[in-house]
Amino acid sequence: MDTYAVAGHDNQxxxxxxxxxxxxxxELxxxxxxxxxxxxQDDANSHIFGYTILNDLSARDEQLKCMATSLGPAKGKDFEQSNVMGPCIVTADEIADPYALKVEVRVNDEVWSTSTGAEAHFRYNQCIAYASQAQTIHAGEMFSTGTFPNCSSLELQRIVKKGDVIELEVEKVGVLRTQIV
Known part of the structure; x- marks a missing residue:
């Protein structure tokens, strides 16, 4: 994640x-x-301080173009303020099972989808164990297990427009609000 592309809650x-x-x-x-x-893997979760919500914005047309040339997602995933996080960090002891949390996506106050993390392809402990092989991970680094099922407009075949307000809600964490301008 490009740390210079990070934005906060209630941002445009x-x-x-x-x-x-x-x-x-x-994403959580x-x-x-x-x-x-x-x-x-057995010790990995003890390294987690807490959890926050990520709106991992994508310029899908650019992402598809870059992926077709084997360049990776490049500018499709890395543009100014494309990693929106917040509204807070909830400590790990407050969330017994992050994969059981209910999530909801709203666009302009209309519910577009609901889900849970039960179908995550990877678990945090797997990601942390893998990333820390022969390399130190540091406090403040962040790990995601990817997008919750049906929690992108691509999966829903819906279109986000300029001016839309996107609200991503995760049970026990809160609501992350972003307006696209």
């Missing part, structure tokens, strides 16, 4: 001039609270 994010298709992705991010190296 400018639609990138090179894109005609903006999408949101609701684990924030590392204790550094470590070669962390086992």
């Amino acid at each position: 994010v400018a639609w990138p001039s090179y894109s005609n298709w903006i999408d949101y992705e609701l 991010v684990a924030v590392i609270g204790r550094a470590g190296r070669d962390i086992s």
